[in-house]
Amino acid sequence: MKLKHILLFFISIIGVSISTMAQQEQATDTIDQKTKYGLRLGVDLAKPVRTFAEEGYTGFEILGDFRISDAFYIAGEIGTEDKDFDEENLKANTTGSYIKLGADYNAYNNWFGLNNAIFIGLRYGFSTFTQELESYTVYTNNQVFFPTEREINQEFSGLTGSWAELQVGIKTEVLNNLYLSINLQLKRKISEDVPNNFGNLFIPGFNSTNDFSEFGAGYGYTISYLIPIFKK
């Protein structure tokens, strides 16, 4: 029994989630036909992991959702990110914070007593950030002269960006009221302040920008705890 739980936990960690085994063992004697409503709060585990594993990245995000009907949740995230851009011919840094607000729809029909989810979410994201152009090498196609490097260290502060985001993910209740969730995020930029004679290489919350399209992508691996408020 305990082993199954441990297994389930690890299987969830890898990303494979909803286990029918777990459903069978939890769906036992409950007389109460109501399901829990409440505030679910958590953190994105992927960001601290990335902070630890990736040089030049620091990020943290807290998130929450509130169930408003059988399948709908109001949901949002707040976070900060700091990212270096460190290429041979361009060095820069972006730092800032963001908020994402929207809703999740649970498309998964749970067995009674279970609270797992396969969800689709929509968000509106907004970020304020500062970009610093540190240095660059003037790009040329020939090697006649030594490359020209310039130290700039110019800060562009007070920049903002906004985007629409589609999330697809799964949530599993691994322990009573404790959830693990993985999600993928597809984002489309709505607006951005472009710094004079420079570009936004990264927008906190949006992730890396792309020179040739308005789209961005991201992911989250979150752990959250449900504070039950009432049952319905």
Add this chain to the structure above:
Amino acid sequence: MTRKFLLLASLLIVLNGCTRDDICDPNTATTPLLIIVFKDFASPTLAKQVPNLTVQTSDDDETLVINSVSTDSIAIPLRAGNVNTRYLFTINTGSETEEIIDALTFTYNTEDIYVNRACAFKSIYSNLEATRSDEDTDDWIIDFNEEKTTVENEIEAHFTIFH
């Protein structure tokens, strides 16, 4: 469902890892070269080939930019890290006719323009001016003219040398 999801997840991560943002497309307009055309001094509208032209930098490396080519137009780089670039122009390199070396110094202001994340910045040049910078009286370049005082693309010639 879960399998499809995982497939999508790994696909996204792979796609995200390598995009065409990473490499500067060679077709992108970056720092322009100075385009020089050679014309006949007697009839200034006519292009005139320079026999066995060699162009090299005048610094210690004496880097060869054009190596003994008969041509009526060349494209050479300007030093972005400096306000001037001096070149040595040699006519009749290695041929039986007498070799003559003339030197020109190009002075200019540079301005850096952001291109994109892969190419980063390019330099463009303004207030282009050339001066003769050799002492000898043995010249093959009779005259020259700045057709354009700004060098920001490689569409048209910026400079004409009459010989």
